Amino acid sequence: MTARLATARLLAAASLLALALAGCQDGSGINGPTARSIAPIAPQTLALMQSKGMQQSDPILIRAYKKEAEMEVWKRGSDGRYALLKTYPICRWSGQLGPKVREGDRQAPEGFYTITPGLMNPNSSYYLSFDTGFPNAVDRANGRTGRYLMVHGTCSSAGCFAMTDATIAEIYAVAREAFIGGQRSFQFQSYPFRMTAQNMAKFRNDPNMPFWQNLKEGSDYFEALREEPKVGQCGTRYVFGGSDAAAGACKPRVDPQVAEKRAHDEREVAELVAKGTPAVRVVYQDGGQNPVFRPPANTSAFASLGGTETVLPYDAKEFGRHNLGDVSRPETLAAGPEEIEIGPKVQPTLMAAAAPASAKATAKAGRGQQKPAATTLMANRSEPELRVETTASVGEKPARIAVADADGDPSSYQKLLGTLFDKEKPAPATPAVDATVVPEPVKLAHAAEKVAPKAAAKPHAVKTAKVEAKAETKPDVKPALRKGEPDAKAKP
Numbered sequence: 001m002t003a004r005l006a007t008a009r010l011l012a013a014a015s016l017l018a019l020a021l022a023g024c025q026d027g028s029g030i031n032g033p034t035a036r037s038i039a040p041i042a043p044q045t046l047a048l049m050q051s052k053g054m055q056q057s058d059p060i061l062i063r064a065y066k067k068e069a070e071m072e073v074w075k076r077g078s079d080g081r082y083a084l085l086k087t088y089p090i091c092r093w094s095g096q097l098g099p100k101v102r103e104g105d106r107q108a109p110e111g112f113y114t115i116t117p118g119l120m121n122p123n124s125s126y127y128l129s130f131d132t133g134f135p136n137a138v139d140r141a142n143g144r145t146g147r148y149l150m151v152h153g154t155c156s157s158a159g160c161f162a163m164t165d166a167t168i169a170e171i172y173a174v175a176r177e178a179f180i181g182g183q184r185s186f187q188f189q190s191y192p193f194r195m196t197a198q199n200m201a202k203f204r205n206d207p208n209m210p211f212w213q214n215l216k217e218g219s220d221y222f223e224a225l226r227e228e229p230k231v232g233q234c235g236t237r238y239v240f241g242g243s244d245a246a247a248g249a250c251k252p253r254v255d256p257q258v259a260e261k262r263a264h265d266e267r268e269v270a271e272l273v274a275k276g277t278p279a280v281r282v283v284y285q286d287g288g289q290n291p292v293f294r295p296p297a298n299t300s301a302f303a304s305l306g307g308t309e310t311v312l313p314y315d316a317k318e319f320g321r322h323n324l325g326d327v328s329r330p331e332t333l334a335a336g337p338e339e340i341e342i343g344p345k346v347q348p349t350l351m352a353a354a355a356p357a358s359a360k361a362t363a364k365a366g367r368g369q370q371k372p373a374a375t376t377l378m379a380n381r382s383e384p385e386l387r388v389e390t391t392a393s394v395g396e397k398p399a400r401i402a403v404a405d406a407d408g409d410p411s412s413y414q415k416l417l418g419t420l421f422d423k424e425k426p427a428p429a430t431p432a433v434d435a436t437v438v439p440e441p442v443k444l445a446h447a448a449e450k451v452a453p454k455a456a457a458k459p460h461a462v463k464t465a466k467v468e469a470k471a472e473t474k475p476d477v478k479p480a481l482r483k484g485e486p487d488a489k490a491k492p
Contacts, residue, residue: 037122041173045086049075052083057181060085060174061228062115064151064161066093066108067193067282069290070313071151071161073174081226087313088171089290091155092162092328096284097192098208100134103146106159106286109134110211112218112231112238113188117179120172127153127165128172132188137233151188154325157287164293164322187228195219197268198277204269205279205342214238217262224261280339285332292316293324294333 041056049056052075059076069090074082095107109132119131129152135144146159153165163171178186192208193199195216203209218240221229229240234250241252292314327333 034122036169037128037172037176039169039173041177042170045170045174048086052085053077054083054085055181056174056177058178059181059183060178060186061189061222062151062171062186063189063191063222064090065191065194066090066097066110066288067199069093069288071163071171073171075178076228082222082228083226085174088163088167089292089314089319090161091164091167091293091322091324092157092287092289092333094157094159094287094328096287097203097206097282099142099144099211100139100146100149100159101144105146106157107146108157108159108161108190108287109139109146109149110190110192110215111136111138112215112229113190114185114231115175115188116185120175120179121150122172124150124152126150126156126160126162126168128168129153130172130175132190138236138238141233141236155289155293156326156328158328162328164319164324166322167319187231189218189222191215191219195223197265197272200265201269201272201277202280203282204273205344206281216265220261220265221255221258224257225255278341279343281342282337282339284337285335286329287332288337289333290319292319293322 046056054075054077061074061076061082063072063074064070071088071090073085073088075085076082093108095105098107099111100107100109111134113133113136115130115133119133121129121131129150132149132151134146134149150160151168151171152160152162153168155162155164175186192212192215193203195212200209200212200216203212206212214237218229218231218238221227221240230242230246232239232241232245232248232252234248239245239248239250239252241249241254245252292312
């Protein structure tokens with residue numbers, strides 16, 4: 001009898017929930033709850049909840065990390081503090097690290113979003129899903145566009161977080177039970193990576209860092225207090241805190257524990273930079289995937305990411321057996337991400353055979369005359385740290401390719417420009433010998449007979465100069481050789 005009542009209650013609640021979902025767009029219409037949308041939470045997950053003192057009806061909060069390709073589900077206890085329930089590997093996310101900018105850019109969003117029952121879709125074309133609610137107020141203030149950015153099943157992404165059908169079934173069920181338990185909405189936090197001091201130091205020169213520092217303010221609040229931060233908007237930025245932040249205050253009160261964590265992280269970042277932590281940017285062909293979904297031979301690579309053995313918060317074998325369904329752009333996953341060292345600003349680093357560009361020529365071009373042809377390198381890249389510039393040089397010297405470097409470290413050029421440095425350097429011209437043209441002795445003597453007695457000493461002086469000149473230009477003297485140059489002897 002109790003089981004029948006529980007089932008009837010679940011069906012009734014799911015039916016009410018389905019009515020609120022009519023606005024979702026990635027399904028074929030709402031015709032009542034599907035069997036998969038009302039499936040109970042898996043017994044193993046229920047046992048995990050019980051071991052952590054959690055209830056099915058407890059409120060939830062979800063956090064996602066692109067670089068680590070992980071998604072966490074947290075539950076709030078009776079004391080108002082959140083505890084981690086479970087971490088799930090993300091099967092596929094697309095784009096690069098950084099916020100979504102415009103519709104069609106394949107970027108998965110980054111930011112703080114509010115998920116209501118109306119954003120849950122039990123009839124999704126991707127098994128089950130919930131919409132992130134992108135764009136939010138901060139996204140719109142920054143001119144970002146796009147829609148239907150989902151967390152869904154399968155392993156195919158075009159700006160979404162694809163979790164596999166089995167994983168989204170469990171996340172959906174946990175969220176559904178929280179809504180049935182009375183939670184009116186849950187917070188979805190999306191980050192480029194875990195907001196650690198190590199990552200903040202590593203990515204410190206990335207163009208997205210000001211935005212990520214803003215996201216870290218919200219992350220610090222949650223991690224210091226284990227409470228859901230109230231999120232407000234001030235211009236194009238998020239503000240985090242308590243009720244004053246929710247009311248729109250641009251300078252909400254900062255809890256002492258949050259301030260202490262921020263100060264601690266800032267000191268750690270400064271120490272890491274002082275120790276020589278390189279500044280990098282990670283470039284993806286098109287997003288990433290958690291290594292547990294790759295063939296068994298490659299799963300060990302996950303442990304080596306941090307340089308030491310890593311204990312996974314999930315069973316790699318379990319997720320390795322998941323049916324992935326469609327996998328979007330698998331060839332881009334095979335390439336893997338590439339780390340590129342970048343400096344604080346673009347610096348001239350390499351001489352190139354480019355057309356001369358003097359300051360005067362540049363000034364004339366600015367007054368309407370034809371500009372000199374620009375040197376192109378990685379012309380299809382628009383990122384500031386990879387752009388190429390030509391800088392004017394005094395005396396019409398060759399223009400310099402300006403490439404961002406790792407604080408002047410020449411080894412980064414090889415990493416960034418590849419085989420460009422493998423070309424053989426041209427041999428320099430043989431250094432000129434400083435040999436004075438000396439009159440022949442016979443002519444000197446003839447000239448001495450015609451000069452006044454006071455000049456009689458001059459042939460001796462000239463002869464001395466001749467001897468010194470010969471000493472300076474001995475045939476066995478060679479200039480210092482440079483690597484890759486021919487053995488060029490100095491001529492007498």
